[in-house]
Amino acid sequence: MRATDVITSATRNAFRSKLRTTLTVLSLFVGAFTLTLTTALGAGVSDYVTKQVASLSTGDVLLVTPATTTDTTEGPTEYDPDGRQQSSQANPLGGGTLMNDDDLDSIAAIDGVDRVEPIRSISVDWVASSDTSIDTRYELSVNPTSSIGRSDLVAGAQLDQEAEDAQVILPEDYVDALGYEDAGDAIGRTIELGYSGADRSERTTEATVVGVARTSLLASGAGANQALTTEIADAQAVPGQPDAYAVAVAYLTGSGGDGTVTDDDVAGVKVALADADLAGQTVEDQLGVVQTIINGIIGVLSAFAIVALIAASFGIINTLLMSVQERTREIGLMKAMGMSNGRVFGLFSLEAVVIGFLGSALGALAAIGVGSAISSVAAAGPLAALPGLTLLLFDPLSVALVIAAIMLIAFLSGVLPARRAARQHPIESLRYE
Template identity: 45%
Template sequence: MKTRDLIATAISNTFRNRLRTSLTALAIAIGAFTLSLTLAVNNGLNSYIDETIASVGSEDTLTVTKPTETVEDGIAKYDPDAASGMEAGAAAMSGSGSVELLTQDDMNTLRSIEGVSQVHTVRSVSVDYVQLQGSSDDDRWVLNISPGIPGVSLPLAAGEQPDLNSQDHQIVLPRDYVKTFGLENASELVGKTVELGVSDPTGTMETVTAKVVGVSDPVLTSSSATATLNTALTDAIYNVSAKGLPDDQKQRWATASVTVETEDGQSIEDAVSQVQQRLSDAGYRGQTINEILGQFRAFFDAILIMLVAFAAIALVAGSLGIINTLLMSVQERTREIGLLKALGLTSRRVFALFSLESIVIGALSAAVGIVIPAVAAPWINHALSNGPLADLPGLTLISFSPGIIAGVAALIIAIAFLAGTLPAARAAGKDPIEALRYE
């Protein structure tokens, strides 16, 4: 029997009992469906994180904090100079945990570290409310704010990035505030003046005005209600909230941003790694935007592992189904096997015949388990982007790639082949005379 005839016979034999074959293929197709969909979601999320890093982050920028001293079990010792309140919020955003406030001496130390070309202080500030200039007091809204950092850009829906070196007060508001202020689109908000209510240490409310230079789209690194300020506006808000404090108390910061310089022939990755090590030796922690977003990756990867485990259980159950189906087929076709061997079909060919049948079942399962989610993915992504994920523009949650499709298909077929080796070996090992006598 030629190889072509062997394949044709295997396909024909697979569909002798269509119901049994279909149920067996469906069992393993469920595992293929779960696995392919899980990998596609993971691919979509990681692609979105990579795009976010590329758009908002700079490879040569590090966010620097000074961790507090901890004992062996990780509990921090009390430090009167540790960041607290709104200063601690900036550290929390970078995943730094409890940190000490950076002083002017710390800034001088950072500037002296080899490989650091620029140091930018980052104050942590807050406001009580925001409103359009000239609007009534009933149109005041809560707003989270964050200082702009050199080298970090915002994904904009309209306008431009804040100029950190400008002496004018500039702010980039989140896209959510377009409708909040009763406007039609993001472009209408650009150029307007907003008033920010700030309380001084005595509780007296003061107003700081700022020009809206841009409207941002939300990203994973911040809340959808977080505005970004330039340095002049940040300092103005801080001066109000810190009014009356001694000058030495004002010269403290929760975080700093440093720019890494590279030498001739040195890659940016090596330069950043060396500076991070020098910062660590000096008692500081430096993180890139990629490392900060790595926390999101870790969370998504943990979910991925759980879903892959569920898919593995389904695949094991499906492979047992293949074994059972082919064993029953071998039992039912015992005399046929004996006749084929009597006519000269070798044991190797008999093994190949039943192995091909298992491969056909695996290919059918892979086709069902991969094609269905791949075809449905565009409609699902469209529904999600206009519904629960509307606040994350650019996120394609389910993203199939040729690698995912080919990898899952190859895995399912390999599992089916391995599951079919036991029935195939049993068929190949049958004695032709005994097989022909089988009733």
């Protein structure tokens, strides 16, 4: 029997018992459907995080905080007037400890650091347009870490941190509210910001809109350059209180000929920071934590699909064992006519592979259809505020790998029944009643 005849015969024999085979295919269908959806979910979220890293990270900055302490000594810590202050609000990266000017000097002295700028949190009460007919005031929050990277812009340019004039990047949803025709129309316009000083007095300042940013899951609020941040932070600083900072930004210089910052440059600065009892993280490091959590959740969901596939594998074993038993005389006749043990083994193994292919292919196709519909509805509804996020991203290679993996599981499940069929003695098989 030629190979093509074996394949044709295996496909036909797989459906001798249509009901039994259909139920087995459906059990594989459930596993393939679930696994394809979870794989697409992971690909969609990973793709979005990757895009955000590319748009938010400049690649040459480190977010520096005091290192988290692991002091296990008993009793309270002795007060050191020259030491670091403790923040009234816990810092998840630095454990509530604040850096001082000595820490900034230590960072600036590290080889590979071009300059260091402390991040000073500011509070803005409202924003209003200065040159449109809209005079309504709107609440506005300023992202304190907008200086460490780039915004995902709809229009305009990034903030110039070395400029002397105040600059802002507006969130996209403020464009219509402030009376601008579109994002491009907002560029170059002047807005008015209202805030409270340290003495609780109401103050205002003006800033130029240099860019309009898309809404992002990983960055929120307006962006402000150093000039604007310094102006408001100085007005909100309490007189006589020593300078203390929760986070500072270290701008790095590259060792390459073109000044590019390499991974080795970043690693070297991190080691030097650790020696100074400080910790440095890149934007990629911080988003990597988010990615790890997401991967963990997707892994748990994928585990349910794998459990379903394991259960389905027992269904394949049962289906083929019953088929071997029902076709004992047929197996004996084939072997008596000269079919080798390998051909018999291949015949029944291919039946398992056919069942695996049908279940996995149908499950994957159904997942693509349902998932694409869900992604379209989500993009137009709950996820409309997150442009660029494809909730379920179906990569052809990933789908093909899911189908191949399930076919492999089906093949392995068919090994035992196929071996039993191949070992049948032709004379004894022909005598089987």
